[in-house]
Amino acid sequence: MRPLLALEDLHAGFGAAEALHGVSLAMGRERFALVGGSGAGKSLIARAILRLPPPGAWMHGRIAFDGIDLMQADMRALRGRRIGWIAQDARLSLDPVMRVGAQIEESLRLHRGLSGRALREAALGLLATVRLADPVRVYGLHPHELSGGMGQRAMIAMMLAGEPDLLIADEPTSALDASTAMQVLGLLDELVARRGMGLLFICHDLRLVEGFCDRVAVIEAGRIVEIGAAASLGQSRHPYTSRLLAARPTL
């Protein structure tokens, strides 16, 4: 079975400093977590896959998405349509001067070619899919008027417009309080299961992904130190993994 996403020996860095030292991993249509402390290189990997490196960054290696070589492909056709992305804070990732509804419609227009009344209905439909109790109200709001949880749901709605096969979620719950985070995770879980998407979940909290993801890759200082099933994380012998597990306080 061809993996949905395969990274082979990915190197990336800024100027003379290398930040990713030969990262390799493969995932299918599963919930795959990428976990590490801040500065480990997790977000850089996400950007490398989307081929949107931060200014001044270089990268080389092999990235294959469903057999397509991402280093050569026309990324504009893939981003949004086959590979979706949600970030940490909607208020920073969405256009601040456009209403939420308008932004979702923009995505729908681009990826599904809708227009007119069908466009608005589809947008409202997406907002309902992400379990917003009052889709019409959120449709008319600007990003800064959304709470953290609403913002995440709005971003997920926008991302669903393209009906992607792979969703990259970069610390989607880090800025949310515990209960909202659980709700958003529940939503992601259901959507991923229902649509058969692959989910690359980037996070710094190993305990969070323990119950949520199928497989986990632990990254430290630009190197993958361990890949395994989430269920067997507790038995890991690797010192960094143990550190990450132990660091999370429990009640």
Place this chain on the structure above:
Amino acid sequence: MIEAQNLVVALGGRDVVRGVSFAIEAHGALGIVGESGSGKSTLLRALAGLEPIASGTLTLDGAPLAALRPRARGQVAQLVFQDPYGSLHPRQTVARALAEPAVVHRLDDPARRVLAALDAVGLDAKFRFRYPHQLSGGQRQRVAIARALMLAPRLLLLDEPTSALDVLAQADLIELLRRLRRERGLSYLLVSHDLAVVAQLVERVAVMQEGIFVETLATAALRAGEAHHPHTRALIAASQGFRRGGRLDFSTHS
């Protein structure tokens, strides 16, 4: 030591804190947990003197806190802000930022005090002349704590001090806060949305929802699962991580 009765704080025309009462004894620690929008940060800022108290009483050792001049107030209670990236002046070195309280209060030998403060939070002296953008999130938060300690306050108000940090930095900071409290006999008023973090640092927890305390209980009781109010139970459930098959909440946040 610190006692509050029926505090009401308004923000933008709306009552965000709607009648809150609590007491913190000397060297004691109280945690306030709640979701975003519950009013916990506003309460903390009001206690620090940054927001006006609309009604209710706030006393220190029996005397009203409001009677203290701002300078004296700063020697009693200090606030550690949530966002380590925003709580330090971007153009001031660590030493400059730390020296500010000492200089303003005309304390002797600010340089020595700065070194002592850095040492107390476990930062090497070499960090003295770095700018905030040259520090990691955990390091910035330590500097913020060091700054709060400069005037030797009796009470530290902590506004979600670890929310912006990754798990490793969070664990280090919790350990630091534990140690400081032990060494200096500080009182803490800690606000967080994370029950697990709060439980590590305080003996009593107040659960805040929409501007009021819905339940107050000892941390030990919390751990034993003796919570009564449904909101407390919901927060406990959320802190236990993701469980597939749990009930999905259909409501939005307003």
Place this chain on the structure above:
Amino acid sequence: MSAAAEIAPSSDFAARLARWRETGRAIAANPAALTGAAIVLLLALMALAAPALSPADPDAQDLALRLAPPGAHHLLGTDELGRDILSRILYGSRVTLAVVALIGLTVPVAGLVIGCLAGMAGGFLDAALMRAADVFLAFPRLILALALVAAMGPGLFHALIAIGLAAWPPYARLARAETLAIRGRDFIAAARLAGASPARILLRHIAPLCMPSLIVRASLDMAGVILTAAGLGFLGLGIAPPTAEWGAMIAAGRRFMLDQWWVAAAPGVAIAVATLGFNLLGEGLRDVLDPRQR
């Protein structure tokens, strides 16, 4: 973060020096800033070394050689009174530099003070200062300068006052906007908790953060100031003749534009290049001093 482990300046001064060096490097890497800075430096050099660089006395007339085209003896030709145009350009740069230096150093500072006060104080003082700014902003700069000079009489000093009065409002507005934005930040609250007075907070914490935008604005503004000063000179309301001044030189050369084009073209090009220099510098500085980096 491994490179960060080596950052350990030994003093506050050393840390600030390191930051200046970084800024300098960023400016050098920015083509617009570098070109602009080069032109501005050239202007300064011309002005300061004018006596040494001039081939002739700028006021020396030689009516036999009037309106001579550019050649061996007079690289840029001579004007209607036989004066060497190159020398007059060089000496004219002194006037331009004086205007730029005096306006550029006083007006932004005045605007900063007024704007910061307005932003910090709020209420009546804020409203009063901003309405005053609106009044001066309502007049086109050159018209206001004209009116003031007409009332006070021509001369460099009056021209400076006129330009200054018309130029301060945007700086005040900018400083006020920045002050309002910075006021609510956590590090200012921390300063309040440390016991700092509003005056101290304004002076030591807020004003330094307003500097980058004001510097960028000032640099871009100098281009306009040069044009306004030249405009005043062109209209005969600037510095008195026979002192060389680029605007006045264009006015004088207007009559001969068709046949002896160099008389007006030389000062025209000088003004254009000087203006371009400040524009480029301002744009480059804006990239380098980007407030988003804060």
